[in-house]
Amino acid sequence: MANSQRKSYVIGVGMTNFIKPRGQVDYPVMAREAVVKALLDIEKTYDVIQQVYVGYCFGDSTCGQRAVYQLGMTQIPVINVNNNCSTGSTALYLARQAVEFGIVDCALALGFEKMTSGSIANYYKDRTNPLDTTVSLLSETRGITNSPFAAQIFGNAGIEYCENYGATAEHMAKIGEKNHRHSANNPYAQFQNVYTLEQIKSSPQIFGPLTKLQCCPTSDGSAAVIVASEKFVIENNLQGQAIEIVAQAMATDSPDLLEKRSSIELAGADMTRKAAKQVYEQAGITADDIQVVELHDCFSSNELITYDALGLCKPGQAHKLVDSNDVTYGGKYVINPSGGLISKGHPLGATGLAQCAELVWQLRGWCTNRQVPNLKYALQHNIGLGGAVVVSVYKQAELQGKNNDDKTGWKRRFGYNPAIESRGITEQDFRKVCSKQISEYLLAAKL
Template identity: 60%
Template structure:
């Protein structure tokens, strides 16, 4: 009896009924603190969902840089309603970790309407450890990287992902141009995104000739640090139907998290240190749960903290066979007119990367795409969307979304006729 009850609870459908985000900004550019960023994102999400804060039963708040209970302080800007608030920190996968936690509350039948919010107020410059008097959570990854390829003065994250790119080049013959083409694409996409930190288009030559950071990576192939926030309201099917939200409800078909596997360190591979096997594992589980294939997807928001990570992730997600990412890029199958449109938002490289907000900003973009609300960024014929959010040390979340109700898809289609 207990086993049957658990199975019934975990089969509950989960929908994103509202999303919102701030414009991502260079750290310190906007004279606001994290509570103001969070207030703006939550307010937009509630307005989009057409529900008041009083309907929110629990909340998950994600951030990396901040004191304990910053989630409470941020959400209190909307109202002190007494709900449980869970503070989440999972490195760069923090935003999607807050979202998967909210999803599980709904899926398990605990709640009918839950808020997930992510925010960050960051420092200028590359990321650095904040605590030097205790074990660094990346110590095993860093030690192995140094054993395999040595250490330089370049930013540590750039070394990890740059070395993954160098390994791919050595193993599969990938060229420097392939990495630069990814950055070219993402900068070009960001021109149409009013939420993006950078909205400048560059030539391939400008990208390749910008300041060298590490390995194949130049400055224009690396994401910036950012201030900002994003939020999503998730709900049960009962809540959606009771509030007449079928026309905008985006179903989370599957959402899977994976952490480091033995192969991350045992296989002595720079690509695996950078999360390749985590991504592959989470993607396999997500596609199996959703009952679809990677090739069924039309639009992808992918964790391009560096162009090298976007390239190796094409293969880890199954968007192309291993070793064939360069061919996918050369065919234009990662942009408008190709098989997939990857990072129509501009990705982390152009949109920016406020760590706690990134996963929820990805969710926002994909919901807008599925609902036909992405304006100049709109990908034609979107029916299935894929999200990938990676944090070293490590965690990765892979999610698959679609419009939740046939009437919504029919309405979207008829509006285009």
């Protein structure tokens, strides 16, 4: 990193349950819960937040302001972010930049989504589709069917990987089985049922090798992450709970998208390769140093091709990781201990921040029945077609004045362990962390 950059740390996280999109909970309510939990995590009021980056894909122009004003109208910058499925991690990327380059000492990244049921559709028919190039290339290479568009993109990528390297549909089904099994220990997951491999394979076919239980659902939910400088961490005695963002990179599509006529490249693999290479160089590590990964498994086929793109295996050997059980507990890596998008859910604006929350809890040692042992480095991968990917590496902070680790810090801050128990917030929780400047009128109105 450049000398002008400072280190940045995640100091507080919070999230809601991810639920089916039935219109029962509005986005300000979801956002309030996530932010209140993140502030309870650092035992501070909203007044310490100096900038806010709010990610969502479905909503009007200033939903971000509406979401955070209820915590206080402190006149700080509130920036709305939309980067397709990588929206949440893009908000985090911007918050981290603001801290590392000395613009602020404490920033909030918030993400939420209130979605409609069913596959994501193109809502604006009177303007150019931002994925028009992707649509054209899909049509020219493998053709377009009536199946959901995203399933075709990622399903074709899986088919091509099988054709090129000898993987099979069974490998993708095993990934779906693993992630559903992992989510049984995640109280925030939209689905917590465990399925056999045969149940995964025999669920309704969506496209090509992909069955329903290998595809992420549409979801409602919210997540929040507070990022701070070393100065802020030490001044507020937060060393024990701080998790360092060791490296982070964002990449967009390369000419390979157009030139290779490849379904794997159409799914954004080269973006991932670029960002992964950058974070390993920044962190001074290799993929072999990683123990746990939260990976963007919108479809099981994308998890398969991403093992390769992240360098978790040699090129063309992703399916061998699956065969050797090196993607679950007891293996080389634990990939998607949260259950991933397939089982945890995928509210677009919140997904990247929920991934961060899981890895922070893992690095703090809070995850008990899904805890990854002997954890030093954690990696996050969040991708959106169109395109953007954010890859991040985290580790426990090594800071002056740090005493012990934070394995039991939840007792004081929450009274329960939020990594393994999901609870809502109370009015008392809200009042404890909202801005000291907020008026009784706003409290009563619950804006």
